[in-house]
Amino acid sequence: MELKHLAIRELVKESEDAPARITDRGGVIPTTEPIANQLFETLNSAFSRRSSLTHGSFNHENEEGYPFISAFESFVNAECNEQSFVELTEKSMSQLAVAINNPSAHTAYGGYVLFAMYASDRYEYMLIALVRDKAGIGFDNDLHPTEVMEINLDQLHQGARINLTTYRKKQDSYLSFIGSKEKGEITHYFSTAFGCTDVTPSRKSTGELIRAARDFCNQNNMSDRKEEVVEDVVSYLSKQRTEKESANLNDIENLFDAYIPPEQAETAAGTFGTFANKGPYNVSQEFQPHTSTINRFAKLKVKADNWSLDFNKRSLGDLNGSKDIEFDEDNGRIIINRLPSKVINQLREALEQED
Structure with missing residues (x-):
């Protein structure tokens, strides 16, 4: 992976009733610093480990209500340099402050917001995550134990990843989110701040993909190979989950094309992605495979x-x-x-x- 831009800012909300505020601390971190890449890799790994992601797209029907959308479009359509990256982080922080001040997010607290733009394989991404301090133990000059505060990068309280490549191609489900529990409530103010109102949980995408695979086989004279196809789909999902990679409908479509009978190739080849992405399945174009759902289809335990x-x-x-x-x-x-x-x-x- 190639880290292109990295920035850290601070969003403070000290209590449920206190308003959120953006501090002057932080800014752009040079990607040439080894610690910058180490921080990013830890952050990206923590995001990739999460299986309960939701996926969706921007609410383009109400862009005026979500200023981040137009700011993001300007960033993507212009040269993605450091200046435009900083401008986008500023807009993001403003919208996060607005979203966390909403009554629906009253239990949420602030923290450090990390922004990373990077390239991985054939995709380009923007990753935004909120982390907090945790207490640790260190030694002073006399080797006396003392409490130190360190950033808990392994525990993401909120996170969003945008697939810039998929977005430029105008495909669906280029947004992925994680939410956190605050006093027993699930808060999703990240998705609100970034204008994503049409989200699909990864659990649902994983299960609906299997259902779409079976239905596609039934409708395209592939019933005799249905279980074999489903087995390959489940194996693909398991592999992606193990490797902490997202599942992509384009990859699964290629898998299907290998099974389509020659007489069906002209009408059925290259169509599974659209078939699964539309209703009634609404499988996200890209999603994180859900572990327990995969196991339900892949494994059987009788007792x-x-x-x-x-x-x-x-x-x-x-x-x-x-x-x-x-x-x-x-x-x-x-x-x-x-x-x-x-x-x-x-x-x-x-x-x-x-x-």
Whole structure:
């Protein structure tokens, strides 16, 4: 990844009833400093680890009500230099102060707002996150323990990431947000400040993608390969989740095109992305795969009074099939084929101990 611009500002809100204010502290941090890249990498990693993201786009129907939108468009359409970056951070801070002063965010507190513009693979991003202090322990000159305050970069209280590349191509879902709990309430003043009113949780995008995959197969003479396709989609989502990368409909569309029968290629190839992005599925163009939702489709755990089985769904099949685990519904049995030698030895030892 290439870090292009980095800035840090401070937003103070000392109590629920106190108004938010922007301090004069902070500003642009030279990206040539090693600590700048270390800070960014930690921040980006913390954002990427979050699976409960919401995704959406700007509310262009009410740009006057959300001044950040026009400021962002000016930034993207002009040369993205340090001056324009600073101007955008100033506008962002103003809108964050307005949003956090809204009664709906009365439980939220301020902190340090970090702005980073960077390039990763074929995409360009803007990452904005709010972090706070945490107490730590250090030593003074006489090696006496003393309390020190450090920035807790691992815990993001609010965050937003904008895919500039996707935005320039006028694709949907170029915005990703995380919210935080403040006294039991979920606050999303970041999405309010940046004019995003049409958001889709990553849990919903992950689940609806699987549903769209099955429906697409049914509608395009691919029913016989439906489970195989779904298995590949789930594997792709699992891989992206493991590598802390977003899932992208373009990638999944390429996966589908490999399965489309030749006679359907002219009408069906290159259409899955649009199919899944529109209603009734409304899958975000780009989203963070949701771990527990993936596991629900990828894994199966069955349990009786004195035993349990936990396995990948792709291992399960009907009786006399080719799967490792066969379900014999008529006789109420599960047959496990091709046991590894290690498992066979464990079972033999267990039986010998009983003797």
